Amino acid sequence: MQLVLFCGIQATGKSTFYMQRFFHSHVRISLDLLRTRNRERRLLQLCLETQMRCVIDNTNPTRAERATYIEPARAAGFEIVGYFFHSVAAEAVVRNQQRPPERQVPERGIRGTRNRFERPSRAEGFDQLYFVRALGNQEFQINDWQDEVQ
Template sequence: MQLVLFCGIQATGKSTFYQQRFFHSHVRISMDLLRTRHRERRLLELCLETQQCCVIDNTNPTQAERAVYLAAARAAGFEVVGYFFQSVAAEALVRNQQRPPERQIPDKGIRATRNRLELPTRAEGFDQLYFVRVLNNQAFDVTSWQDEI
C-alpha cells in the first residue's frame, strides 16, 4: 500500500502528473474536488482502512500540513512517497493564466502559498522523495531528492 504526497505551489503540474502516472492505480484525494477538509479526511480514512493506494494532490506547503498525512499513512502501514514540484512563482503564474478561467487561482493565492513553502525532507517520514520539474508538452523530469540537495 502506498500513499503519495504531492508538495508544491499551484499551477506546477501536480494534477497533470497524477493523471499521467497514477490515474489507473491510485485514488486522487484533492481539495479541488472534495472542497472540504471533512470530505478529504473521510476519503483518506476510507483509503487507509481498505488498503487502497492514494495520492494527496494538494499544495501541502508546510511540514505541519504534511505531517497529518504522514502520521495517518504510517499508522496504517503504508509506504509514503513524496514528490516536490519545482515551485517558481513566476512560471506558475504564467501556467495559471493558460488554464481555463474557472480553474485559475488568484495570483495572490499562488504567491501566498510560495511564501509559506517549506522544502520537504526525508526526516519527515518519507520512504522515497523526488523532485519534479515541468518540461514542455506536459512532460516531467523526475529525479531522486538527494540529487537536488
C-alpha cells in the same frame, strides 16, 4: 499500500502528473475536488482502512500540513512517497493564466503558498522523495531527492 504526497505551489503540474502516472492505480484525494477538509479526511480514512493506494494532490506547503497525511498513513503501515514540484512563482503564474478561467487560482494565492512553503525532507517520514520539474508540453523531469538537495 502506498500514499503518494505531492508538494508544490499551484500551477506546477501536480494534477497532470497524477493523470499521467497514477490515474489507473491510485485514488486521487484533492481538496479542489472534495471542497471540504471533512470530506478529504473521510476519503483518506477510507483509503487507509481499505488499504487503497492514494495520492494527496494538494499544495501541502508546510511540514505540519504534510504530517496530517503522513502520520496516519504511517500508522496504517503505508509506504510514503513524496514528489516535490519545483517552480518559480512567476512561471506558475504564467501557467495558471493558460488554464481555463474556472481552474485559475488568484495570483495572490500562488504567491501566498510560495511564501509559506517549506521544502520537504526525508526526516518527515518519506520512504522515497523525488524532485520534479515541469518541462512543458506536459512532460516532467524526475530526480531522486539526493540528486537535488545541494
